[in-house]
Amino acid sequence: MTIVATPPTPLERFNSLAFRVLLDCLARPGKVGRLPPPPFADLPPLPDGTPPNTVAVAAWLSLLDQTVSFAHAVGAEWLPVDYPLTRWLALRTNARPADPSATDFALLHDPSGTTLFGDLNIGSLLEPERSCTVFLSLPEIVPNGAALRLRGPGIATTATVGLRGVAPTELAAIAARPSQFPLGIDLFLIDQQGRCLGLPRTTQIEVI
Amino acid sequence: MGYVAVRGGSEAVARAEELVACLRLLGGSTPLQLPQIRDQLRHAVSRAMHEGALYAPLLAALAVKQAEGDSIEAAFLLRAYRTTLPRAMASLPVSGREMFCLRRISASFKDIPGGQMLGPATDYLIRLLQPALAHEDVRAVIAAAERYTALVEAGSPQPGAWGRFPKVTEYMRQEQMIVNVPAEPVREEPFDITREPLTFPCPRSARLQAMTQADTGSLMSLAYSSTRGYGDAHPTLVELRYGYLPVQVAHPLTGEPITIGEIEATEAEIASKAHSVTNHAEPPRFNVGYGFAFGQSELKVMSMAILDSVLTQARAGSLAGESGPAANEEFVLLHTDGIEASGFVTHYKLPHYVTFAADLSVLDRAREHHTQRQSRLGQLVDQAITSDSF
Amino acid sequence: MSEASDQLYNFALLDEDAKREIRRKLLKAVALPGHLVPFASRDLPIARGWGTGGLQITLSIVTPADTLKVIDQGDDESVNAVNLRRLINRTTGVTTTTDTAAATIIQTRHRIPEEPMRADQILVLQVPMADPLRWVEPNLERATMMHSEADYGKMWVYMYESVVRAGDLRIASQYPVIVNRRYLMDTTPIPRWDVPKLHMADTLYLFGAGREKRIYAVPPYTIVEPLQFEDYPFRTEYRPGQRCARCGAEHTFLTEHFVSDSNGGRWETTCSDAAYCAKRVAQMEATA
Ligand SMILES: [Zn+2]
Numbered sequence: 036m037t038i039v040a041t042p043p044t045p046l047e048r049f050n051s052l053a054f055r056v057l058l059d060c061l062a063r064p065g066k067v068g069r070l071p072p073p074p075f076a077d078l079p080p081l082p083d084g085t086p087p088n089t090v091a092v093a094a095w096l097s098l099l100d101q102t103v104s105f106a107h108a109v110g111a112e113w114l115p116v117d118y119p120l121t122r123w124l125a126l127r128t129n130a131r132p133a134d135p136s137a138t139d140f141a142l143l144h145d146p147s148g149t150t151l152f153g154d155l156n157i158g159s160l161l162e163p164e165r166s167c168t169v170f171l172s173l174p175e176i177v178p179n180g181a182a183l184r185l186r187g188p189g190i191a192t193t194a195t196v197g198l199r200g201v202a203p204t205e206l207a208a209i210a211a212r213p214s215q216f217p218l219g220i221d222l223f224l225i226d227q228q229g230r231c232l233g234l235p236r237t238t239q240i241e242v243i
Numbered sequence: 244m245g246y247v248a249v250r251g252g253s254e255a256v257a258r259a260e261e262l263v264a265c266l267r268l269l270g271g272s273t274p275l276q277l278p279q280i281r282d283q284l285r286h287a288v289s290r291a292m293h294e295g296a297l298y299a300p301l302l303a304a305l306a307v308k309q310a311e312g313d314s315i316e317a318a319f320l321l322r323a324y325r326t327t328l329p330r331a332m333a334s335l336p337v338s339g340r341e342m343f344c345l346r347r348i349s350a351s352f353k354d355i356p357g358g359q360m361l362g363p364a365t366d367y368l369i370r371l372l373q374p375a376l377a378h379e380d381v382r383a384v385i386a387a388a389e390r391y392t393a394l395v396e397a398g399s400p401q402p403g404a405w406g407r408f409p410k411v412t413e414y415m416r417q418e419q420m421i422v423n424v425p426a427e428p429v430r431e432e433p434f435d436i437t438r439e440p441l442t443f444p445c446p447r448s449a450r451l452q453a454m455t456q457a458d459t460g461s462l463m464s465l466a467y468s469s470t471r472g473y474g475d476a477h478p479t480l481v482e483l484r485y486g487y488l489p490v491q492v493a494h495p496l497t498g499e500p501i502t503i504g505e506i507e508a509t510e511a512e513i514a515s516k517a518h519s520v521t522n523h524a525e526p527p528r529f530n531v532g533y534g535f536a537f538g539q540s541e542l543k544v545m546s547m548a549i550l551d552s553v554l555t556q557a558r559a560g561s562l563a564g565e566s567g568p569a570a571n572e573e574f575v576l577l578h579t580d581g582i583e584a585s586g587f588v589t590h591y592k593l594p595h596y597v598t599f600a601a602d603l604s605v606l607d608r609a610r611e612h613h614t615q616r617q618s619r620l621g622q623l624v625d626q627a628i629t630s631d632s633f
Numbered sequence: 634m635s636e637a638s639d640q641l642y643n644f645a646l647l648d649e650d651a652k653r654e655i656r657r658k659l660l661k662a663v664a665l666p667g668h669l670v671p672f673a674s675r676d677l678p679i680a681r682g683w684g685t686g687g688l689q690i691t692l693s694i695v696t697p698a699d700t701l702k703v704i705d706q707g708d709d710e711s712v713n714a715v716n717l718r719r720l721i722n723r724t725t726g727v728t729t730t731t732d733t734a735a736a737t738i739i740q741t742r743h744r745i746p747e748e749p750m751r752a753d754q755i756l757v758l759q760v761p762m763a764d765p766l767r768w769v770e771p772n773l774e775r776a777t778m779m780h781s782e783a784d785y786g787k788m789w790v791y792m793y794e795s796v797v798r799a800g801d802l803r804i805a806s807q808y809p810v811i812v813n814r815r816y817l818m819d820t821t822p823i824p825r826w827d828v829p830k831l832h833m834a835d836t837l838y839l840f841g842a843g844r845e846k847r848i849y850a851v852p853p854y855t856i857v858e859p860l861q862f863e864d865y866p867f868r869t870e871y872r873p874g875q876r877c878a879r880c881g882a883e884h885t886f887l888t889e890h891f892v893s894d895s896n897g898g899r900w901e902t903t904c905s906d907a908a909y910c911a912k913r914v915a916q917m918e919a920t921a
Binding site (some may be wrong): 103237 | 641643644649653656657662666694696722725798813816833837850852853854856
């Protein structure tokens, strides 16, 4: 049969493959997925001069376009609109930098961003889907490790997962993230190797 | 055997496609050329464009040809093509005031600033079939060109100024006869129902966009129902204009407005019954309804304008008596899109034998229930009879 | 492979922004099991009501590495399945299959395959009517309010009335269920036989209603309970003793159809899942 479409570009290819990992991880909390290699490099640095987690940024960007808004944070601080990386993100996606309370997508560049969960939009009963989707970059996710115990839709009985480089208070913040079903934020944790863990608002999380 | 159980559905689909392609030409007549359709089937082309929501006269002519004149199918073809096009940018707001009018009439005042201009209108034609059209040849084309030139000369238009007119609503607004444009939440761009889900309540820009691509006949029926008695529409045509409208965009670098072309379009504004909101601080005024469509599409824009005013009044709570289906925004917007409605109605041609088997199973159980109930009833009657001593 | 000039369209037809919107909505649908998520729903070259919702989901999730199966009424060769498969194949070039076990994505209308689906597969269901409340509240604005408050009283009354009138829960297909103990959800016109397959499944189910512009999902291992009464429990179409005339299966969803023969023909009851039935017949022939 004649193919009437062009093959996907490397970026489109990444976006579609990354989406399948995100979808699978969100549908199966506790399952640790592996994102494909990012389609770009050389991002503007974070305030301390280190590069951001490129694969986390790429996966997050795969969902952004001119119809949505975003905010991102380093440490416990939201980065300003005129920060070079913010401008790079806006230019690349046409998405609007916005106040955290109104933002559709948030990227927390390190686990101390967990203290900012309270700033984010949890949706409304009429439109619970309008809540924020949050990507959190962290040092390492260990499949079947022993940091968090998870229960809820997508999990047959219970699942456990390990998180390295995340302080006990940060683990507690993840477990206590805003989630009063059907309201709440939906969370993706992504490590430096591109491992991915989805924690939708339906998941009950317990620190082990 | 049915068209599902037959193995080889792929084969059947391919053959069906070929048959359709053959049938159009089997009569042996000369194939239609696109300019013929564009020029001589003007209204079919207009309708394909406004219902297909794409301004492209030659492509619309192609759609009309490919659809063999079926208006909904032609619009569907254009929609399916439009959806593959990137949305480069939004045009600057266009005012009907800028229209180069070939026709503009008002039913609300005898004389209007700039004057009435009947233009090309079928309204007052006596609908007799014209047998001469059956024998037209190239001489008719020459005669038409000559006649048109003579008509234009006889009209002796003022050079430069003709074609552009002030709007009747401007005068009415000045005189505070009609309401101001309803306040809307400020948006950078109008709502685009092809990019955002249409949920209710919806902004007026979404309502107008949905209606301007809706099926003409469906809008007409609902507008008619509201004026006839199943509603509270009391429209007066303030102004209807048809002509050419320049379209401008902001230059991406300088922001300067640039004209990118002009479109053939029809616009209508209607005034409707005093806006009688009792708890309103302002004095009563007429409500306004707006209609717009590509091409010369007068029935469409009038139906749309009537429905727009009914829906605005329904939102404002200023309808009197029976509101009728035309006052229900969801009902109107969700059932008048020709592509959606026709798709769903014809989808019943698709095999439903799984659901039908499920229905049969429910029917069987309902019958069992009926039989049991009847026999229980019979027993009760028998008991009643035997225990009764007459 | 064709010449570049024939490649008029983007991979998987939809433009990247359209796919992104659907992907965003799918993630929210998974996080809100059973909740109707509005989406813009693009126009497509196939008619509304003919699977445009499922098709938009498939086109948004498909990658060149996928293997696709498309069924209608359980049958890969149904004309509409053929047509959708042809469109997806021509705009993506992905491999297609009729074998449930070999597919990574299955797009379906009216059936869930008989063969159990696995965790590495996704089932995309085409949905004609998204909101189960339409039977009691056709106005979307009010129905959305009822969902937001989990106010399903009217629905229970409707179900009760059907029991009183017909002696059974009268709804044949599109049987309403409660998902994750919160949202009332339409199961699309799958027969009751398929409804239990939604409960605590290994597979992710994605639902797309193109004309109604709604997306929803049932994640794996999610509680899905059909509406039922203690004295009128949910029952499938299963009848003891039922049997497929072709493969002999005793636990499948069957449909009747007419078979012509030299005596003028007869009615026969066979599996509606044609590929499953054929697979069983082939296995029996191989062992015989
Ligand atoms: Zn069988």
